[in-house]
Amino acid sequence: MKIADRIANLPPYVFATVEKKIAAQRAKGVDVISLGIGSPDLAPPKFIIDALYESAKRPDTHGYAGYYGTPALRQAIAQYYQRRFGVELDPDTEIRPLIGSKEGLANMALAFIDPGDIALASDPGYPTYRMGALMAGGDYYSMPLLEENDYLVDFEAIPSDVAAKATIMWLNYPNNPTGAIAPLDFMQKAVDFAREYDIVICYDNPYCDLTFDGYVAPSILQIPGAKEVAVEFNSLSKTYNMAGWRVGMAVGNAQAIQALTTVKTNVDSGIFRPIQDAAVAALTGDQSWIAERNLIYQRRRDIILEWLPKIGMSATPPKGSLYVWAKVPKGVNCEDFAIEMLEKAGVWMTPGTAFGKYGEGYMRLSLCVPEERLREAGERLSKV
Numbered sequence: 592m593k594i595a596d597r598i599a600n601l602p603p604y605v606f607a608t609v610e611k612k613i614a615a616q617r618a619k620g621v622d623v624i625s626l627g628i629g630s631p632d633l634a635p636p637k638f639i640i641d642a643l644y645e646s647a648k649r650p651d652t653h654g655y656a657g658y659y660g661t662p663a664l665r666q667a668i669a670q671y672y673q674r675r676f677g678v679e680l681d682p683d684t685e686i687r688p689l690i691g692s693k694e695g696l697a698n699m700a701l702a703f704i705d706p707g708d709i710a711l712a713s714d715p716g717y718p719t720y721r722m723g724a725l726m727a728g729g730d731y732y733s734m735p736l737l738e739e740n741d742y743l744v745d746f747e748a749i750p751s752d753v754a755a756k757a758t759i760m761w762l763n764y765p766n767n768p769t770g771a772i773a774p775l776d777f778m779q780k781a782v783d784f785a786r787e788y789d790i791v792i793c794y795d796n797p798y799c800d801l802t803f804d805g806y807v808a809p810s811i812l813q814i815p816g817a818k819e820v821a822v823e824f825n826s827l828s829k830t831y832n833m834a835g836w837r838v839g840m841a842v843g844n845a846q847a848i849q850a851l852t853t854v855k856t857n858v859d860s861g862i863f864r865p866i867q868d869a870a871v872a873a874l875t876g877d878q879s880w881i882a883e884r885n886l887i888y889q890r891r892r893d894i895i896l897e898w899l900p901k902i903g904m905s906a907t908p909p910k911g912s913l914y915v916w917a918k919v920p921k922g923v924n925c926e927d928f929a930i931e932m933l934e935k936a937g938v939w940m941t942p943g944t945a946f947g948k949y950g951e952g953y954m955r956l957s958l959c960v961p962e963e964r965l966r967e968a969g970e971r972l973s974k975v
């Protein structure tokens with residue numbers, strides 16, 4: 592059996608490996624507190640679950656649901672973008688529902704990367720940006736996100752020969768893993784850069800509604816002319832506590848959406864209809880619970896920020912995302928530190944290098960853990 596080189600040479604997906612490490616500790620009887628993955632631990636409100644149930648009870652919702660997303664879902668996404676960002680989208684040509692946004696990120700690489708092409712990927716960053724490029728037979732260039740630049744990409748630092756080979760650029764703010772946010776003038780610079788080098792911007796925005804301290808995150812499509820070069824990926828996973836349901840969206844440039852759709856029609860057969868119906872309920876129904884839910888995450892953030900200094904770590908309070916990006920004590924290797932804390936304290940934190948080489952020196956701590964467990968994690972870590 593010969594596994595294709597592009598898969599054989601791929602490093603294993605970080606979080607799949609981590610899951611195994613944690614399971615091994617749990618099998619030994621350790622009560623592991625995992626601050627690892629950003630999977631919301633709270634349920635969506637009842638009206639969303641009821642919409643799923645009502646739709647699933649119907650006999651006509653169980654067949655293939657079509658390749659393009661239901662007209663009702665595309666309309667609901669258009670309404671959401673208009674209400675939330677003041678952005679107008681054509682539901683027929685500028686919106687494609689996805690089976691979770693991760694699916695769209697990986698398929699976008701197939702649509703835009705040939706051998707010899709480069710994906711510009713922020714580092715540290717969501718691993719699929721880089722792995723998608725490799726799976727498509729291309730390569731990636733790491734754009735460092737540095738603390739001294741507020742974790743914003745420095746477009747001027749990208750060599751022009753690299754930019755000339757790039758076909759796609761991944762940006763993500765509120766950022767996973769750093770929690771950084773991007774102002775509109777940064778987005779304008781990204782659009783100008785993409786125009787200059789004829790690159791499609793993939794703006795990954797799943798944390799736009801996970802914000803704290805009154806911050807409201809923008810969409811890149813608010814920048815005049817952005818639609819000429821940009822596609823935005825968004826998701827119901829975090830905004831509506833629906834990570835396991837697998838529903839997201841790509842919106843923006845019609846030509847890029849069409850290319851992504853061509854890949855998708857050959858790969859998948861649409862989203863289960865009751866999930867699409869529930870997504871319509873989520874996007875068009877009561878939104879007031881989101882602010883209350885964000886206060887829960889904000890309190891959790893503050894608990895972590897309180898105990899971090901006790902274990903020699905420090906962090907800037909994030910204004911968005913589901914993570915605290917914390918500096919490890921000077922000179923400590925973040926991967927060794929993560930394993931040691933798992934083994935000695937039964938607390939798992941993701942080492943920064945899981946998100947790329949520029950993550951060295953940091954750990955990512957997830958806010959998807961209840962307050963009392965977070966307090967206990969702090970106590971256990973400070974004892975060690």
Ligand SMILES: Cc1ncc(COP(=O)(O)O)c(C=O)c1O
Binds near residue numbers: 717763795828
């Ligand atoms: C930056 C970023 N993009 C995309 C995703 C994928 O989200 P989903 O596939 O659940 O929509 C995640 C999930 O953690 C993420 O952090």
